[in-house]
Amino acid sequence: MDAITTDNLTKRFGNLTAVDGLTLSVAPGELFGLVGSDGAGKTTTMRMLTGIMDPTEGSARVMGRHTVREAEPLKEEIGYMSQRFGLYPDLTVLENLHFYADIYGLPRRGRDEKIGLLLSFSNLTPFGKRLAGNLSGGMKQKLGLACALIHTPKVLFLDEPTNGVDPVSRRDFWRILYQLLREGVTVFVATAYLDEADRCNRVGLIHRGKLLACDTPDNLRGLMDGTILEVRTPDPRRAALLLRERLEGESVGIFGDRLHVVTRDAEETGRAIKAIMEGAGVTVQSIRPVEPSLEDVLVSVLSGEATR
Numbered sequence: 001m002d003a004i005t006t007d008n009l010t011k012r013f014g015n016l017t018a019v020d021g022l023t024l025s026v027a028p029g030e031l032f033g034l035v036g037s038d039g040a041g042k043t044t045t046m047r048m049l050t051g052i053m054d055p056t057e058g059s060a061r062v063m064g065r066h067t068v069r070e071a072e073p074l075k076e077e078i079g080y081m082s083q084r085f086g087l088y089p090d091l092t093v094l095e096n097l098h099f100y101a102d103i104y105g106l107p108r109r110g111r112d113e114k115i116g117l118l119l120s121f122s123n124l125t126p127f128g129k130r131l132a133g134n135l136s137g138g139m140k141q142k143l144g145l146a147c148a149l150i151h152t153p154k155v156l157f158l159d160e161p162t163n164g165v166d167p168v169s170r171r172d173f174w175r176i177l178y179q180l181l182r183e184g185v186t187v188f189v190a191t192a193y194l195d196e197a198d199r200c201n202r203v204g205l206i207h208r209g210k211l212l213a214c215d216t217p218d219n220l221r222g223l224m225d226g227t228i229l230e231v232r233t234p235d236p237r238r239a240a241l242l243l244r245e246r247l248e249g250e251s252v253g254i255f256g257d258r259l260h261v262v263t264r265d266a267e268e269t270g271r272a273i274k275a276i277m278e279g280a281g282v283t284v285q286s287i288r289p290v291e292p293s294l295e296d297v298l299v300s301v302l303s304g305e306a307t308r
């Protein structure tokens with residue numbers, strides 16, 4: 001049995017279709033990433049999968065439970081960390097965990113052991129008595145995760161769990177997720193960070209409610225049409241403006257201090273880039289073909305969508 005299955009899952013708000021005919025399945029123990037920009041439909045998908053919101057059309061099952069007809073028993077199988085996860089800032093770390101233990105009706109016996117385990121698992125043991133409101137952003141996220149795990153769920157839903165968290169805490173958070181995976185938990189994570197998507201077993205790219213592609217990160221990279229030329233220059237912004245204006249039909253993206261140009265003819269385009277930039281007095285440090293990143297794939301799939 002799959003951990004998650006959806007069939008034509010759809011949600012409309014008036015004229016707006018927030019989630020449009022989503023059909024996918026996630027295997028038990030899999031780490032699945034739902035990737036898309038703001039407003040793509042990730043949160044709405046999560047709300048339907050966790051039984052909080054009913055679909056307008058279609059259906060979903062999680063651990064075999066129908067998300068509408070069996071919403072109550074479903075809640076025992078899943079943990080959900082939403083974007084505005086309900087931590088109580090005036091309660092301590094320990095009190096927050098006890099609060100969630102009460103909500104899930106965790107028996108008194110064994111409760112302290114479970115909370116102790118979760119605290120050490122999330123590296124929060126020394127902070128048990130600190131008010132949640134006084135925790136750093138990264139620690140808040142870890143406490144949120146610990147609370148979502150209080151009842152030992154089989155499937156964990158995380159909605160942009162590391163949004164706004166510093167890189168070190170993000171890495172820490174992912175280390176904890178990998179540990180959960182080793183324990184057999186299925187993780188469904190929504191993220192706008194493509195480096196995080198790259199850590200998933202499979203990734204679904206969602207845009208305007210539609211699933212545009214769904215595969216392993218490697219196979220998604222294989223979807224790239226053409227070669228990526230990486231251009232290094234001290235002035236990437238000016239170079240991008242110039243190349244966008246002068247290179248016909250090629251897509252030009254800025255990736256930090258580099259440009260990525262997608263082309264079907266690497267040699268010819270490489271020569272053209274050099275001539276255009278040098279002609280305009282913009283220094284070319286190097287031009288070389290590179291492996292596409294997931295971000296390249298997303299940009300390429302979305303630009304294909306835009307011209308459709």
Ligand SMILES: Nc1ncnc2c1ncn2[C@@H]1O[C@H](COP(=O)(O)OP(=O)(O)OP(=O)(O)O)[C@@H](O)[C@H]1O
Nearest residue numbers: 013016018036037038039040041042043044045160
């Ligand atoms: N309750 C609602 N009523 C009306 N429109 C809504 C509602 N919830 C979401 N939407 C709209 O549905 C679309 C998808 O929103 P959703 O929150 O699912 O996207 P998202 O990918 O999670 O983005 P974000 O990360 O910004 O939350 C958006 O256009 C949003 O404005």
